[in-house]
Amino acid sequence: MTTEATHNAPGLPIASVERETGLSKDTLRVWERRYGFPTPDRDANGERLYTQLQVRQLAQIKRLMDRGHRPGRLLALDASALAALDTPDEANPGAPDPQLDDWLERVKSHDSDALERQFHRELARRGLARFVVDICAPLITRVGEAWSRNELGIFEEHLFSQHLEKLFRTTLANMAPQSGSPRVLLTTLSGEEHTLGLLMVESLLVVEGAYPVLLGPQTPINEIVRAAQVKAVDAVCLSFSTAYAPTQAAQGLRDLRQMLPARTELWAGGYGVKGIRKPIEGVCLVPEFQDLFDCLVRWRIETGGKSAN
Amino acid sequence: MTTEATHNAPGLPIASVERETGLSKDTLRVWERRYGFPTPDRDANGERLYTQLQVRQLAQIKRLMDRGHRPGRLLALDASALAALDTPDEANPGAPDPQLDDWLERVKSHDSDALERQFHRELARRGLARFVVDICAPLITRVGEAWSRNELGIFEEHLFSQHLEKLFRTTLANMAPQSGSPRVLLTTLSGEEHTLGLLMVESLLVVEGAYPVLLGPQTPINEIVRAAQVKAVDAVCLSFSTAYAPTQAAQGLRDLRQMLPARTELWAGGYGVKGIRKPIEGVCLVPEFQDLFDCLVRWRIETGGKSAN
DNA sequence: GTCAACTATTTGTCCAGGACAATATGACTA
């Protein structure tokens, strides 16, 4: 069924493969040179044409790399050995929360209605802040892990994200504050498309009496600086998902810190910052939501709770 | 004020410039080779380090290219000649709708509250479909043009998008249908982050009695195919903004068409498809919203209004 | 046995410069 349309497939050029897999052209070429895989066909002009199978295998390898495997080993294996690695082998290391498992099951089976009802119920029961910290964040982590174990695909992950996004946007629409401090600009760097982290942070900030300015994802650094100035914010808060390469994230943070006025704080949150080892001067790393509260408290003590702008 | 933090700027590596400007590394290098601009400094290792000024100039050049200028000409000019080109010179060619001008002014001056009130008012007055077609689409076009004329920045554009997104999501949350036909999957290809187009299409489809499945932006082709199968949709609808290179869009559509079952229709909408000259077999190009209605009607006639799945 | 320091390997990204196809421009003709 899935291969029915692969009749006269001429193959995908390298740019398409980069777009689909997220592996750079440089990486694709150097893998071919070093490990002999993938070895795509060539067109009349000598340009690479990858088969659908190769693209699927590359996506699989990328997933396994996120689980800690190294490309040198993976690329030496054949398809069956890869498949053996790719099965959901180990049990989940964290506490096996039955409710989370329950939800994960719903995500896997695309049971949108049940998922949405349950979200609303838990939100009402726990309140927004606890809902974010105790339910959303762990569940998103679980979904990410499940994806890396090949238990569900990007499709399910997207659908799940859309439900949460709808929930947050409707909830937040009814409680937009007129004022508050600190004023915090929320966005991501170019290349980071995940908005969910921003919406969760926005929720927490509103509840805590701060004034978030949601700018949406993917703002160039120059424009972040200008926005911070125009909106007179006290802090810029960026969000990084697992997908963002830690080395790129660190570079981006350095670039931005260099251009931002010293009085404007720079906070970086999300799963993606956990990979950053060395602290960056003038940047506050916020890997967990709890650390965000710490950041807020610290700012309020240091400034007396008043915006400097 | 804007240059205050540029004290010890060591410059940005080529990867950062690619991320910030959207110009590929290949393009940056070939411009340097051919036109002698930009000529970045080099670090101890011989790697390029671009100054902030160079990055700003590159962004300016990219904007001017979107207005129809050619790089060969632009890169031969010096900074002052570029600035002369970059002023908002010509008047807008279309009908100078005073209301649109009014709104554009609000966008430029970050008058969020007034903007939001006016959106709600017009939505109530015209109804959702007319609001999308008569107000939203032209306004988005106008904002895009204003951006290309350097009258406003990405920051303002992001803020504007966030307001519209909030409006659509709250409106749509209250009218999600239980059924309808055709069933249409809504998403974009990797690299296209704009969600607004999808939300507008979703609105129109709901109003017209169809059943949209919103998947959010940036789904890999493989996953689009799987989603179409699982959700048993009759059509996949992709959205392309101006930013998406027409050649990339066409290639992506060909890639997807090749993998999708023949019975599943493929519609491609948005400003970005206007750049596609040659029709692509099996792909329905929908440059204007009116064409979407045509697509719907055609599908209903051809199939008798019933899903084939 | 554990931890730290050091060395070796791995791996992604950068570089140069050549080539070519797709697009846009401009000249010429009907």
Next chain:
DNA sequence: TAGTCATATTGTCCTGGACAAATAGTTGAC
């Protein structure tokens, strides 16, 4: 004016070499 063809422009692809950052493996001290 509109269509056709030659020419110029321009982005992307190619090869193969190099190197720095990160990771793995080893050794030695406590």
